[in-house]
Amino acid sequence: MIKRLVKIALIFAALLFGLHFTTYAYINKAPTFPDPDDKVKHWYLAYDSYMSTR
Amino acid sequence: MAIYQSLAAQADDYAVSFTLPGIPHIEPSFAIMAPQDGQTAFGVLHYITNKDMLKILNSESGAYRVVDINATDTTGKRYIAKTLVGEAGEPPINGTSARYLDIVLEGATEHGLPDAYINTLKQTRTIYIPLVSDMIGSIIYLTVMFASH
Numbered sequence: 001m002i003k004r005l006v007k008i009a010l011i012f013a014a015l016l017f018g019l020h021f022t023t024y025a026y027i028n029k030a031p032t033f034p035d036p037d038d039k040v041k042h043w044y045l046a047y048d049s050y051m052s053t054r
Numbered sequence: 055m056a057i058y059q060s061l062a063a064q065a066d067d068y069a070v071s072f073t074l075p076g077i078p079h080i081e082p083s084f085a086i087m088a089p090q091d092g093q094t095a096f097g098v099l100h101y102i103t104n105k106d107m108l109k110i111l112n113s114e115s116g117a118y119r120v121v122d123i124n125a126t127d128t129t130g131k132r133y134i135a136k137t138l139v140g141e142a143g144e145p146p147i148n149g150t151s152a153r154y155l156d157i158v159l160e161g162a163t164e165h166g167l168p169d170a171y172i173n174t175l176k177q178t179r180t181i182y183i184p185l186v187s188d189m190i191g192s193i194i195y196l197t198v199m200f201a202s203h
Contacts, residue, residue, distance in 0.1 A: 046137075049154070
């Protein structure tokens, strides 16, 4: 019984890690924005989760 | 992230839809803005540094591209703003996740976007699978947080 639970937990952990890295790889293909000066300010129109400042 | 100013705003001839595909049945779609004649996209203008802009971009997918658009605040003042646009797709059957829509609604309410737009958002079909949605949502949240720092 314990062996089975451990096996299920390991499979579940592997799935979670797999999903994490898949998601990370997906968002890592981020849009590029070539502007070397970090201090320049822009207006940015957010229409999704970044609308919130909390 | 340092936000120097935030303003409710709109961009004419653009539309926001939940049609960027995500994880089927769990996080079915994300918001995407695309050109659409006669429509209006609502959002929030944030005045931020280039460094913080890059942090945002690093947490987004390659489905978006950065463009300069004309935006108007609630007083009618016009701004040139950067935003992310892409190709609007077909709406998924399950709409979007309740988790994601809650975050979008929180921002829209916080900055006083028009009631009509907020009501439209509230009518968006959502999906929530107890535990599974919570776990996947937490992974996405942590991944985005990790990628944007």
